[in-house]
Amino acid sequence: MRTVRLDKDKHDRNHFDCGVEALNNYLRLMANQQSSKDNTRTFVLEDSNQTERIIGYYTLTMTPVDLTALPAKLQKKHHNAQSGGLIARLAVDKCHAKQGYGEFLLIDALQNLLIASEIVAFPLIVVDAKDGAIQFYEKFGFTTFNDTPNKLFITVADVRSNLEPRT
Secondary structure (H helix, E strand, C coil): CCEEECCCCCCCCCCCCCCCHHHHHHHHHHHHHHHHCCCCEEEEEECCCCCCCEEEEEEEEEEECCHHHCCHHHHHHCCCCCEEEEEEEEEECHHHCCCCHHHHHHHHHHHHHHHHHHHCCCCEEEEECCCCCHHHHHCCCCEECCCCCCEEEEEHHHHHHHCCCCC
């Protein structure tokens, strides 16, 4: 399995359905447009039998970080930090749910952000968890921000210590 950048001429975005209209619509209507403006990058997991079909996707970008919402220890350590990597969206088609693809996509996103952090340093990776997804991210070491329970973070240092970067 591997992810590739979304290609509007190849990938069939209209048949993707994760059950959340906002995520479906983003993939169909906004992902390519936002990528062409250099605002985000969307990666898709292709079906190996039909590479135009999308099993799942995630979108990466940067985000400002409110240091006051972090635990005191991290506030002190990263007092000069202003931004972090953001997993803006992550979704798996309903036909492929509960088969480990979400975990695969999350690890792939973390590996890509780890590589990016080696080039342009940032201390945190942030995710806005949709309803019911908080426990999914907590399983991988994400912690909720003090002021927003559905917004979680993990330090790049923790990702680095738990994942081998791809080369």
